Amino acid sequence: MRRYRRTLVAAALMATLVSGTAGWASGTAQQPVTGPPPGTADWRHDASLGRALPDPETATPAQVARFFGTLSAEQQRDLAERHPGVVGNLDGAPVQxxxxxxxxxxxxxxxxxxxxxxxxxxxxxxxxxxxxTVAEVYGDLLTARHVSVVVPGSDIDAKTYDRSKDPYGTPAGMATSLRTATNGRTAVVAWAGYTTPVGVGLDAATGELAEAGAARLARFTGGLSAVGAKAPALFCHSYGSVVCGLAASEVAARDIVVLGSPGMRADSVGALRTDARVWAAKDPSDWISKVPNVEFLGLGHGADPAGKDFGARRVPARTAHGHTGYFAPGTDSLRAFAAIATGGDVR
Structure with missing residues (x-):
């Protein structure tokens, strides 16, 4: 009964925070981008090869990779020129x-x-x-011995994913910092590939956008595997950790690292149903600590991955500052991320 009362109190606090009365920014409701990419209708009706092209909505990345493996370089280029919106987003298609x-x-x-x-x-x-939505690669995906994918949180889209303001709070800034910290030993993808919440409102407190993002992330990592890239380490910031939590059982990942996480919609590492190593970082000054770690009537994202009972491996973050300082040069968290990204351990 006492635990139930605590949950109700926490849920009430969550509702208060989300409503903006505790000083949080008001969010604007977002509709997730789902379904096949632009140009799919024309692609489906293309009979230039005398056979059906793989359906962007139903073909697996492995099936897409096998299809492109049957084409000449000229045929591949012709498809890309006629259907750039499809080929550019078709997981399993050749990277170049x-x-x-x-x-x-x-x-x-x-x-x-x-x-x-x-x-x-x-x-x-x-x-x-x-x-x-956009994803940019730093390094060579196909020759790199290690691959990482940065999954961002709120307020990130195709126009802000590489903004110069607050660079270590953007996927591009995180990706370039991580690649530099590994001395170029890893290829890194800045993956702004899903519709993120705007502000810290209802979208950020619920899982709808994360569920759509998780499906896209799982397919993207499947595409990396299909073209021969190494299984990546995922670095999931803030609301991005909700995406990674929901995708954990489906993504082809070696490591899942969450930082500044409000929760992964799971009570423990075991509940994620993944073989990946799971890591968590939270610095002492991160405001995310004020978010109640509950999930009640669809609000909140559950247990704190950095809590001792969750079971994640801890990433030191004593010298990181604030919610977006984990990838700042010189921090203990960035040094630990570089070790994880290159397949090592953190001590």
Missing amino acids: LRYRANALAISKDPRYQRLATGGGRQIIAFDPRGRG
């Missing part, structure tokens, strides 16, 4: 072909010209729907 397709798709969309790849940018996913 996806870069080429997304460069074409971006060149046709005046809203996202800043993502143009003339400077050597490697955009492995780009979807202009909604606020826009």
Whole structure:
């Protein structure tokens, strides 16, 4: 009974926080981007090869990879040029072909010209729907001995994922910092591949956006495996850790690292049903500690992954500062992340 009363009190506090009366930012309701990529209808009707093309909605990444393996380089380029929106987002398609397709798709969309790849940018996913989703690769996915994927939290989209303000709170800033900390020994993907919450409102306190993101993340990592990339370490920040928690049993990942997490929608590492090593970091000054670790009537994300009873391996974060300081150069957390990213341990 006492535990039930504590849960009710925590749930009431969560509702108060989400409503904004405790000083939290008010969020704007978001609709998750789901379904096949733009241009799918034309792709499905393309009979140029004399056979059906793999359906972007139902074909697995392995099936997509096998299909492209039957094509000549000229046939692959032709498909990318005719259907850049599909090929650029088709998990299992050749990596370099996806870069080429997304460069074409971006060149046709005046809203996202800043993502143009003339400077050597490697955009492995780009979807202009909604606020826009994008994923950028740093390094060589196919030759790197280690691969990492950064999964961000709230307020990240195709226009903000690499903003210069608060860089270590963005997936691009986290990715480049991690790659530098490993001396270039790992390829890193800044994966802003799902619709994130805006502000800290109801979307951030519930799991709808995370559920949609988890399905996209699982498919993305399946695509990495299908083209021969190493199983990645996932670095999941804030609400991104909710995404990773929901995806844990499906993603092809070697490690799952959560930082500044409000919860993973699981009571323990065992409840995640994953063979990956699970790590958690939370610095003493992170405001996320004020978020009640409950899940009640759809609000909240459950147990604290950095709590001793959750069972995650602890990542030191004594010298990190605030909610977005975990990847800052010189911090103990970044040194630990670099060790995990290159397959090592943290002591």
